[in-house]
Amino acid sequence: MRWGDLNNSTNGMKEVLIIMFVEWILVLFFAYYLDQVFTSGSGKSPFFFLKGFQKKPLSSFGKPSLGKQGSKVFIQMDKHDVSQEREKVEQLLLEPTINQAIICDNLKKVYPGRDGNPDKLAVRGLSLALPNGECFGMLGPNGAGKTSFINMMIGLTKPTAGTAFVQGLDIRTHMNGIYTSMGVCPQHDLLWETLTGREHLLFYGRLKNLKGSALTQAVEESLKSVNLFHGGVDDKQAGKYSGGMKRRLSVAISLIGDPRVVYMDEPSTGLDPASRNNLWNVVKHAKRDRAIILTTHSMEEAEVLCDRLGIFVDGSLQCIGNPKELKARYGGTYVFTMTTTMDHEKDVEAMVQQLYPAAKKVYHISGTQKFELPKEEVQIASVFRAVETAKRNFTVSAWGLADTTLEDVFIKVARDAQAFETLS
């Protein structure tokens, strides 16, 4: 066959080539469609191509947003601090500055429902701006969407809507550029059992473009900083490390190569108190000149390490601020606890009600009761006097008066958000 034979109507080659070309175009579209609908993480609705024809709503910044999950409709009302953060993001997007390490712009993640289940809205429009040198703590109950958020930021999954900018680069289009300045400590250690701690760091150091003596020095400093240098542990296979040692190695990996932005997903899980303190010192030192996003279930860790905190419940930020601000905003109460025998519970309740009629019982289990007392009314001396009188009338095994802790704030915010979710 020669090109000239295509004009010969008797061999039919021209028609065959046209059919192949048309088939190729159709199959290309079909493959693209299957990829969009079935790809893990970025899976879209089977009718995603119709979205372009739908009328787009005007900007949703700062306004309550209405959404639908399965047959359930939810109304998302931003709290004042959260809408302020949104406005800040909006402003920063209009006038970008180099000072911001991370800007999340209405980031959303929806996992398509399978087997008749409704879609899962894991992240419902997160707006957040993080300057260089800030450690931001993300707190939230299990399943709140923290890992889904981090997975989008590190390029493991694609956002369903919205986007984020890391050092000015868009996570949807410039992930390769972002990888060079990013460190990650995942929730579950991703280590090679047969490689030593030192080999892991050499490998990741090379990925970050470190070479020669700079690489050797960075690896050594890194091993020392997480206490994996002495006693030959650096040359032991990671498979033989304890859980705590693996965790410390994961943190060291996330920090090697001087990344500008680091994500740490529950970094101190499974560490004993001494190793945890050591790890906190590493993070405190590291956060001086880089932005860190850290998820944790430990309120103590959040208070020690984070400059600002966000409490994340059911895919949305419920509040944002530094730990002191949050305690002042959501606290406003002292917590009075008293333990007696069960038959004197009523006496304790009567005593508290008489002292502070606005007191609220928040916890009660076999003789131990907790009350929230309005801070502005409480006089500590009168509480002491009332307890002394009570002790003369019945046996008090233990009692205490405490200021609001971050844990109280967390429980309150999570409970209120879940109650609101149930109501709507």
Ligand SMILES: Nc1ncnc2c1ncn2[C@@H]1O[C@H](COP(=O)(O)OP(=O)(O)OP(=O)(O)O)[C@@H](O)[C@H]1O
């Ligand atoms: N690939 C997936 N497909 C469908 N649903 C998912 C997927 N990954 C997570 N989810 C759901 O999304 C929600 C958020 O999960 P995510 O793991 O992000 O929460 P989390 O806050 O990190 O929880 P934890 O503190 O337990 O790690 C959960 O309800 C989870 O079941």
